[in-house]
Amino acid sequence: xxxxxxxxxxxxxxxxxxxxxxxxxxxxxxxxxxxxxxxxxxxxxxxxxxxxxxxxxxxxxxxxxxxxxxxxxxxxxxxxxxxxxxxxxxxxxxxxxxxxxxxxxxxxxxxxxxxxxxxxxxxxxxxxxxxxxxxxxxxxxxxxxxxxxxxxxxxxxxxxxxxxxxxxxxxxxxxxxxxxxxxxxxxx
Amino acid sequence: xxxxxxxxxxxxxxxxxxxxxxxxxxxxxxxxxxxxxxxxxxxxxxxxxxxxxxxxxxxxxxxxxxxxxxxxxxxxxxxxxxxxxxxxxxxxxxxxxxxxxxxxxxxxxxxxxxxxxxxxxxxxxxxxxxxxxxxxxxxxxxxxxxxxxxxxxxxxxxxxxxxxxxxxxxxxxxxxxxxxxxxxxxxx
Numbered sequence: 385x386x387x388x389x390x391x392x393x394x395x396x397x398x399x400x401x402x403x404x405x406x407x408x409x410x411x412x413x414x415x416x417x418x419x420x421x422x423x424x425x426x427x428x429x430x431x432x433x434x435x436x437x438x439x440x441x442x443x444x445x446x447x448x449x450x451x452x453x454x455x456x457x458x459x460x461x462x463x464x465x466x467x468x469x470x471x472x473x474x475x476x477x478x479x480x481x482x483x484x485x486x487x488x489x490x491x492x493x494x495x496x497x498x499x500x501x502x503x504x505x506x507x508x509x510x511x512x513x514x515x516x517x518x519x520x521x522x523x524x525x526x527x528x529x530x531x532x533x534x535x536x537x538x539x540x541x542x543x544x545x546x547x548x549x550x551x552x553x554x555x556x557x558x559x560x561x562x563x564x565x566x567x568x569x570x571x572x
Numbered sequence: 573x574x575x576x577x578x579x580x581x582x583x584x585x586x587x588x589x590x591x592x593x594x595x596x597x598x599x600x601x602x603x604x605x606x607x608x609x610x611x612x613x614x615x616x617x618x619x620x621x622x623x624x625x626x627x628x629x630x631x632x633x634x635x636x637x638x639x640x641x642x643x644x645x646x647x648x649x650x651x652x653x654x655x656x657x658x659x660x661x662x663x664x665x666x667x668x669x670x671x672x673x674x675x676x677x678x679x680x681x682x683x684x685x686x687x688x689x690x691x692x693x694x695x696x697x698x699x700x701x702x703x704x705x706x707x708x709x710x711x712x713x714x715x716x717x718x719x720x721x722x723x724x725x726x727x728x729x730x731x732x733x734x735x736x737x738x739x740x741x742x743x744x745x746x747x748x749x750x751x752x753x754x755x756x757x758x759x760x
Contacts, residue, residue: 530635
């Protein structure tokens with residue numbers, strides 16, 4: 385179903401601080417994301433990591449998060465907390481998109497990378513469903529990409545919020561499947 | 573609470589085709605939006621209309637909506653269906669933002685207008701909660717605007733979807749209030 389040459393797997397915010405401090409439920413998605421990564425790499429699918437990274441002084445943090453950040457900074461450039469979880473570490477040739485907002489497209493070069501590589505389908509996983517995942521998906525749909533959501537490889541703070549957001553994104557035009565279905569779709 | 577000089581009221585997609593054909597529940601929000609418009613105009617608050625408008629051939633419609641559009645075009649430029657509902661009609665000096673995607677910021681000049689007018693707070697109403705309202709709010713928060721949602725002047729296809737999206741947007745940093753509270757905040 386998916387054409388590996390025009391498909392990219394996008395892993396969102398699976399960084400140490402994000403999983404350990406901001407969205408602890410993200411840890412539950414690690415096995416599924418690892419499975420998706422392995423299958424994508426085997427199939428030769430482009431893998432891209434969307435990463436939230438902030439300046440140490442917080443000047444680039446959303447205004448509504450300033451207080452939380454100033455109390456205890458998170459995802460600061462150059463610190464271990466901003467690194468991808470070791471189980472999901474990017475390979476040397478895999479692109480990393482650095483961002484300071486929800487959407488991986490916001491003021492990043494993601495659109496340029498996808499256009500250059502002639503990607504038409506974006507397979508999305510990571511955390512968390514209502515914020516960075518949904519912000520990214522909204523922009524991807526606006527740019528007319530086909531979007532595939534790996535339901536069990538995405539997490540929100542609660543299952544209810546996850547389900548409500550998955551429903552909305554499918555209504556908006558995205559497709560939802562399990563990681564197992566994604567892996568199967570790559571085996572010929 | 574709100575400073576009229578740095579606040580704008582943004583009315584999203586309250587157009588004939590949008591309300592009559594796409595999001596019929598939008599009609600329920602008309603009285604509250606009319607009340608918000610009246611209060612904003614009396615207080616001298618900037619009023620902006622976000623409008624979805626498409627080419628007649630549908631070349632600018634999202635790919636996932638092409639089939640629906642081709643079957644029966646909606647919100648086509650120059651047709652009555654693309655006009656704002658007469659009860660909520662813009663005054664001659666009020667800006668209209670034309671867009672083809674969910675977010676009023678997407679490839680429009682909304683950010684330029686808001687910056688030029690030194691707007692810091694965006695008060696949002698219209699349809700529908702999970703799509704154009706939320707897409708716009710996500711971008712507004714990314715640009716560090718304060719966002720106020722007029723709960724009863726916003727509608728989704730169902731109350732459940734509306735409530736779930738209001739919850740998410742407040743978690744993301746927006747503030748929710750009733751239209752009556754907004755009107756009261758303008759009276760000194």
